[in-house]
Amino acid sequence: MNFPLSLNxxxxxxxxxxxxxxxxxxKELSGRVEDRLRDCFAGLNVPDDLYExxxxxxxxxxxxxxxxxxxxxxxMLGAELEKIVDFACGIEMVHTYxxxxxxxxxxxxxxxxxxxxxxxxxxxxxxxxxxGDGLLTHAFYLMARTDLPAADVLAACGxxxxxxxxxxxxGGQVVDIMATRSNAMDLDAxxxxxxxKTGALISSSCVCGAMLARSWGAGKIDAANALSFGExxxxxxxxxxxxxxxxxxxxxxxxxxxxDESKDKSTYPKFxxxxxxxxxxxxxxxxxxxxxxxxxxxxxNFLVDLSQYVVDRVC
Amino acid sequence: MNFPLSLNxxxxxxxxxxxxxxxxxxKELSGRVEDRLRDCFAGLNVPDDLYExxxxxxxxxxxxxxxxxxxxxxxMLGAELEKIVDFACGIEMVHTYxxxxxxxxxxxxxxxxxxxxxxxxxxxxxxxxxxGDGLLTHAFYLMARTDLPAADVLAACGxxxxxxxxxxxxGGQVVDIMATRSNAMDLDAxxxxxxxKTGALISSSCVCGAMLARSWGAGKIDAANALSFGExxxxxxxxxxxxxxxxxxxxxxxxxxxxDESKDKSTYPKFxxxxxxxxxxxxxxxxxxxxxxxxxxxxxNFLVDLSQYVVDRVC
Numbered sequence: 331m332n333f334p335l336s337l338n339x340x341x342x343x344x345x346x347x348x349x350x351x352x353x354x355x356x357k358e359l360s361g362r363v364e365d366r367l368r369d370c371f372a373g374l375n376v377p378d379d380l381y382e383x384x385x386x387x388x389x390x391x392x393x394x395x396x397x398x399x400x401x402x403x404x405x406m407l408g409a410e411l412e413k414i415v416d417f418a419c420g421i422e423m424v425h426t427y428x429x430x431x432x433x434x435x436x437x438x439x440x441x442x443x444x445x446x447x448x449x450x451x452x453x454x455x456x457x458x459x460x461x462g463d464g465l466l467t468h469a470f471y472l473m474a475r476t477d478l479p480a481a482d483v484l485a486a487c488g489x490x491x492x493x494x495x496x497x498x499x500x501g502g503q504v505v506d507i508m509a510t511r512s513n514a515m516d517l518d519a520x521x522x523x524x525x526x527k528t529g530a531l532i533s534s535s536c537v538c539g540a541m542l543a544r545s546w547g548a549g550k551i552d553a554a555n556a557l558s559f560g561e562x563x564x565x566x567x568x569x570x571x572x573x574x575x576x577x578x579x580x581x582x583x584x585x586x587x588x589x590d591e592s593k594d595k596s597t598y599p600k601f602x603x604x605x606x607x608x609x610x611x612x613x614x615x616x617x618x619x620x621x622x623x624x625x626x627x628x629x630x631n632f633l634v635d636l637s638q639y640v641v642d643r644v645c
Numbered sequence: 646m647n648f649p650l651s652l653n654x655x656x657x658x659x660x661x662x663x664x665x666x667x668x669x670x671x672k673e674l675s676g677r678v679e680d681r682l683r684d685c686f687a688g689l690n691v692p693d694d695l696y697e698x699x700x701x702x703x704x705x706x707x708x709x710x711x712x713x714x715x716x717x718x719x720x721m722l723g724a725e726l727e728k729i730v731d732f733a734c735g736i737e738m739v740h741t742y743x744x745x746x747x748x749x750x751x752x753x754x755x756x757x758x759x760x761x762x763x764x765x766x767x768x769x770x771x772x773x774x775x776x777g778d779g780l781l782t783h784a785f786y787l788m789a790r791t792d793l794p795a796a797d798v799l800a801a802c803g804x805x806x807x808x809x810x811x812x813x814x815x816g817g818q819v820v821d822i823m824a825t826r827s828n829a830m831d832l833d834a835x836x837x838x839x840x841x842k843t844g845a846l847i848s849s850s851c852v853c854g855a856m857l858a859r860s861w862g863a864g865k866i867d868a869a870n871a872l873s874f875g876e877x878x879x880x881x882x883x884x885x886x887x888x889x890x891x892x893x894x895x896x897x898x899x900x901x902x903x904x905d906e907s908k909d910k911s912t913y914p915k916f917x918x919x920x921x922x923x924x925x926x927x928x929x930x931x932x933x934x935x936x937x938x939x940x941x942x943x944x945x946n947f948l949v950d951l952s953q954y955v956v957d958r959v960c
Binding site for chain 1: 686689690691692695696699743752769771772774775777781783785789790794795796799800802803806807809810811812815822
């Protein structure tokens with residue numbers, strides 16, 4: 331198994347000059363997250379070894395897609411981003427813990443992540459388990475301290491815990507492990523697994539952006555649009571990732587091409603062939619863009635560009 | 646390392662007839678928690694294997710000390726317990742996840758817990774890691790859905806995440822592991838480690854009971870008293886556990902006696918001798934009781950009895 335796609339998004343070398351706005355805006359939002367993550371344990375008495383282990387993975391050059399989605403949706407709905415950034419950092423911590431645990435010997439047994447030794451390779455298994463536990467727990471500490479109306483923050487905390495929990499990300503990882511062992515997953519199961527394992531946290535990041543923008547007038551319809559956008563984008567991400575595993579070049583992908591195929595893994599190209607998979611990815615991106623109808627401004631343009639960018643990598 | 650003490654509290658065979666009220670009340674409160682834990686994943690689409698693994702540890706006959714403390718404090722302050730029980734169950738889930746991860750081969754490598762094979766022995770390491778992750782995440786889902794004023798619930802969620810996080814329980818586990826490796830812990834370090842590893846969640850359970858009772862008139866002074874009570878009780882628990890490791894009988898303890906000594910672990914009897922350790926435990930219990938001055942009713946009596954019961958096991 332690999333946690334996919336999105337991670338290599340900005341490393342792709344296909345950016346055109348007209349993409350500079352997109353890239354600049356991405357950098358601005360991810361920069362805010364990056365800055366806040368650097369001091370997110372400030373004022374707490376965290377043992378040195380644990381602090382190092384958590385920060386090793388947290389500050390390892392992730393692309394911050396999920397918090398950027400949260401900030402973009404909140405910003406598009408009028409929110410003051412400074413008020414949202416702590417919560418967005420919490421989402422990134424949830425994502426990071428899942429990577430640390432996913433790499434463990436008992437799980438995917440990966441030695442490298444983003445070109446560096448995985449957490450347990452550097453700090454040992456016990457510390458990697460505890461670093462993951464610490465990141466997940468601290469994520470809720472950070473999110474719970476968001477300085478916005480308590481009802482909105484609480485609803486968003488509930489949303490993330492649902493998306494990341496046994497019926498979401500953790501559950502999806504279990505389904506993936508069981509399917510890899512038994513070598514059997516039909517298309518419905520594949521869809522379900524992806525929507526739990528990666529889709530839930532991606533769409534939830536958008537939904538939380540909308541929930542936290544309630545003080546600025548956002549409503550239920552915005553949360554529903556954010557959900558629809560996030561689900562479609564998440565699906566497109568996953569299809570494209572499957573396609574790139576067949577067609578991509580290893581250097582720009584940063585991982586071995588054909589690894590899914592060699593493991594006889596269920597993928598979209600395996601079920602539909604390459605061309606149909608590309609078509610499905612574009613359709614999913616079109617649905618994502620459709621959810622943005624009626625919104626405007628810099629964030630809306632960014633979210634449209636981000637959606638198209640995903641599928642342009644393969645079409 | 647072992648997660649201690651409290652777990653064997655009700656299994657001790659020293660209950661006198663006059664303890665029946667205490668025992669009955671304990672059973673009533675823990676029964677509420679037990680009932681709710683049985684259906685805490687209701688309505689969620691959790692994969693079967695994960696569901697089984699989480700429930701195996703969650704419904705393994707734990708004594709529910711932490712949620713009982715939360716309910717007792719809330720009840721003593723006038724709260725309607727039915728409104729608190731979901732949150733209290735969340736605390737028990739946090740505790741349970743810590744046991745599952747603590748038993749893993751990379752950590753304490755324990756084969757038995759409460760007389761049954763540990764989670765990873767039955768479900769494998771990958772599933773045990775994910776079951777722990779699922780329990781921790783779902784704890785926040787459950788706590789966030791508490792039907793009380795959002796500001797109070799959010800404050801309590803923040804309190805638990807602090808107590809269980811990198812500067813609390815997870816951090817304490819790291820300190821313990823590092824000290825075991827280096828064989829060096831002075832008295833200050835021992836105190837600090839215990840207060841993080843087990844004390845923080847115990848005292849936090851009391852504090853959350855007070856925080857969630859705000860709707861019924863509880864205030865900051867009650868939360869401060871709950872903290873003081875919980876810290877003193879947690880310390881007494883730990884000293885008694887250290888003493889029982891030297892003097893207890895293995896059958897009623899349910900673990901090997903002398904295991905701390907044979908590992909050359911830092912303990913209270915090692916620093917102070919047996920008699921002085923007993924005196925320190927009684928002093929700590931007296932401080933706990935003192936924090937209950939000015940309260941009254943069934944819950945107050947129960948908390949007084951619970952405190953004394955802890956130390957009566959060794960004095």
